[in-house]
Amino acid sequence: MARETSSSKGEIPKGALRAIVLSLLSDEPSHGYGLCQTLAGRTRSAFELSEGTLYPLLHELELEGLVEAKDGVSETGRKRRIYHLTRAGRRETESWRKHWLATAELITELLIPDAPARTRSR
């Protein structure tokens, strides 16, 4: 069987998505479809953000007042909703960024027992 139990290897870890999307938007405003591509590009397709995840998330962030959307048009003439961070969004981004940076470091330390650093020795 060796079923792999799936355990979701190719997926974006729970909760990181918010931090990532916000962070991407803090680099520069973008629209949904573009965000998907940027992410796939920046991670060499290691993370592939499905639209079914992204759009609802974007709407949610908008409801929470963290992003705002402007309707626009691309050079090729297609409709676009450009999302950009609000001031509150910028604050939240920082908060989530710190949180996930710490989490990533924690995981790394746990997985490499002989890892150095640690700011506070023992």
Add this chain to the structure above:
Amino acid sequence: MARETSSSKGEIPKGALRAIVLSLLSDEPSHGYGLCQTLAGRTRSAFELSEGTLYPLLHELELEGLVEAKDGVSETGRKRRIYHLTRAGRRETESWRKHWLATAELITELLIPDAPARTRSR
């Protein structure tokens, strides 16, 4: 209302638990309760593994043949199930370790735009 939507800040990211538990066991065999404490200790309580998560996971890993359990007794006389990795478990551990180390690095790179790496400057 600044709802926080919870988005689970204090939690262990989805899927990382397997890697972490396997890695902990590869350091040294242990029992469930001990694992919880080790993890809380090693992360200064940033990750707190609930027993409701751990025990089912341990049973699952056992079913998959990644760990084996021996019944034992602690110095104080209490019953214990000591889990240790099988050969297959050791292999899986390495695989998950690599995966999560890469994931953690990826997140870090995404969150810090001026981070190095990138191998292919587009």
Add this chain to the structure above:
DNA sequence: GACTATACCTCGACGTCCGATGTATCATGT
């Protein structure tokens, strides 16, 4: 005898994320 720490276990609920599916427009090829 009551209480706490140790030690194991099960169950239900919840949130996150994915995949499938649907719409419409623009560019290209025939």
Add this chain to the structure above:
DNA sequence: ACATGATACATCGGACGTCGAGGTATAGTC
């Protein structure tokens, strides 16, 4: 004119992982 494929937005059902509350039992301490 029509088919196709990339762009672009959107919704819905379902799966999976994790948590928290609860249950059992033994050892030590007051």
